[in-house]
Amino acid sequence: MRDAVDAACRVDRDPETGALHEVRGAMWLGPSKTQTAARRIDLPPFLAALLQEVMDSHDQDQVFVIADDRWHRRSNFARRLWRPACDGDAERDWPHVLPGAVFHGLRHHHKTMLDELGIDDALKYERMGHRMPGIAGVYSHVTDAMRHNLRQRLQQRWTDLTGRRP
Structure with missing residues (x-):
């Protein structure tokens, strides 16, 4: 939903209405399969700008x-x-x-890319909508510094691959 996207370059997936369900021709917004699927998804500046272009192209509540x-x-x-x-x-x-x-397959590709970028495990698990297993899941927490690092590294990867700047 449009109101899940904020100016701080992130999408917040609502636990009650964050998933689009489609069953036998009927469509509705409802809860995700798991609690961890309702999560914050940090966006690098290039992606936030592209998402804003999509939202500026229409006035519907749903982004796509x-x-x-x-x-x-x-x-x-x-x-x-x-x-x-x-x-x-x-x-x-x-x-x-x-x-x-x-x-x-995009989920698999994104996880591999996060590994290549050296993103902290706690943030990778959260970003993928999973619970971090074992004792590491008890003691590891996502920080603002981790989120900032993620956005910077994704932005740099985009710039390196495309030659474009935000």
């Missing part, structure tokens, strides 16, 4: 909507946007980016 301001259906999104964006679409002049990629 289709042309008639309704929610994306999973199959429609996959067929009309995700597959062409990953595999390429000659009619739209879109090059292939991640041929064969599946949406859920």
